Amino acid sequence: SYELTQPPSMSVSPGQTASIPCSGDNLGNKYVCWYQEKPGQSPVLVIYQDVKRPSGIPERFSGSNSGNTATLTITGTQAMDEADYYCQAWDSATVVFGGGTKLTVL
Amino acid sequence: EVQLVESGGGLVQPGGSLRLSCAASRFTFSNYSMNWVRQTPGKGLEWVSYISSNTITTHSADSVKGRFTISRDNAKNSLYLQMNTLRAEDTAVYYCARGRGERDSDQNFYYYMDVWGKGTTVTVSS
Numbered sequence: 223s224y225e226l227t228q229p230p231s232m233s234v235s236p237g238q239t240a241s242i243p244c245s246g247d248n249l250g251n252k253y254v255c256w257y258q259e260k261p262g263q264s265p266v267l268v269i270y271q272d273v274k275r276p277s278g279i280p281e282r283f284s285g286s287n288s289g290n291t292a293t294l295t296i297t298g299t300q301a302m303d304e305a306d307y308y309c310q311a312w313d314s315a316t317v318v319f320g321g322g323t324k325l326t327v328l
Numbered sequence: 329e330v331q332l333v334e335s336g337g338g339l340v341q342p343g344g345s346l347r348l349s350c351a352a353s354r355f356t357f358s359n360y361s362m363n364w365v366r367q368t369p370g371k372g373l374e375w376v377s378y379i380s381s382n383t384i385t386t387h388s389a390d391s392v393k394g395r396f397t398i399s400r401d402n403a404k405n406s407l408y409l410q411m412n413t414l415r416a417e418d419t420a421v422y423y424c425a426r427g428r429g430e431r432d433s434d435q436n437f438y439y440y441m442d443v444w445g446k447g448t449t450v451t452v453s454s
Contacts, residue, residue: 319373
């Protein structure tokens with residue numbers, strides 16, 4: 223089965239750029255989306271189709287996908303961006319999630 | 329505002345059964361595929377099952393195949409998950425999520441979930 227790999231945790235200073243990777247075999251040939259999950263809340267879609275932002279998601283969130291790695295980038299990270307982030311792709315009629323990355327803003 | 333509300337969670341003994349429901353409102357439910365996704369304590373998201381908008385196609389994770397059945401009633405704007413032969417490892421918060429999937433101009437398929445409910449908690453324990 224297809225697997226997506228994310229680092230379990232990352233940290234970033236306020237105002238800096240956070241780049242969260244998601245790797246998978248030939249991932250660049252698939253579409254990737256990203257979800258943000260804060261404690262006690264449901265997941266929120268922040269990027270879909272590799273690079274698109276849903277309505278209401280701040281412009282500081284962006285995405286890219288090439289080769290074996292997709293990346294969620296948060297430019298000018300704010301304290302409110304501290305959360306778990308999950309990448310997701312579709313493969314062989316299944317939804318595949320990465321293991322999630324806990325982003326700490328400190 | 330588009331809304332999904334799950335219900336039916338609770339405490340059940342190993343080997344038992346439970347049926348989850350998800351009520352959809354403020355969108356045309358029959359136009360969208362739907363999913364169940366779970367999150368186990370301290371762990372990440374795990375996709376459970378998918379059902380197409382017209383109910384014809386379903387897919388499930390290997391971990392629940394043969395035990396869980398996804399279904400929907402478009403006339404009632406409702407999604408269901410019948411869970412049988414429950415195990416301790418099925419303990420989780422279960423979310424229903426609206427799916428969006430299409431092919432682009434090059435016929436590449438994309439799929440994402442744009443609306444999520446608040447979840448219902450299932451605990452499997454004796």
